Amino acid sequence: MKLLTATREGQGDRDGDFCYAVEGELVFAGFVCATDRRDPAGGCGCGRAFSGLNSLRATTTALVRDLDLTYDDVRLALSAHFVAAGMGPDVLDAADFEEMLEEEVEQTIRYAQVWEPGAIVGRRLDSVHLRTPAVR
Numbered sequence: 412m413k414l415l416t417a418t419r420e421g422q423g424d425r426d427g428d429f430c431y432a433v434e435g436e437l438v439f440a441g442f443v444c445a446t447d448r449r450d451p452a453g454g455c456g457c458g459r460a461f462s463g464l465n466s467l468r469a470t471t472t473a474l475v476r477d478l479d480l481t482y483d484d485v486r487l488a489l490s491a492h493f494v495a496a497g498m499g500p501d502v503l504d505a506a507d508f509e510e511m512l513e514e515e516v517e518q519t520i521r522y523a524q525v526w527e528p529g530a531i532v533g534r535r536l537d538s539v540h541l542r543t544p545a546v547r
């Protein structure tokens with residue numbers, strides 16, 4: 412299925428770009444702090460960045476790739492991310508964790524489906540937008 416991965420492609424095309432994530436790792440649209448909720452172009456950067464599932468580091472650019480991964484693979488990757496980030500079922504209520512995990516898996520998959528593999532996308536709060544179309 413199509414998924415978003417960290418990339419340095421497109422970095423620097425826009426003010427405020429950064430990529431601290433590991434090239435090629437899966438990313439998702441992580442949680443946004445109050446500062447960036449008010450101004451996603453400003454201070455923190457989390458409102459315009461994706462989070463690397465393994466590195467826990469952020470990138471403002473993501474590459475759409477068609478990967479041989481299943482729904483369960485994505486679920487496992489996100490689950491491990493939340494545990495590593497201190498939001499595991501041992502910290503949150505187990506039912507709350509499952510609910511959050513399902514929502515994030517659905518959203519992570521949905522965000523990548525509309526673009527062609529090879530497209531570079533960016534994020535602004537709860538939406539993902541095209542930055543550079545895939546080259547055919």
Ligand SMILES: [Zn+2]
Pocket residue numbers: 443444445446447455456457458
């Ligand atoms: Zn923030």
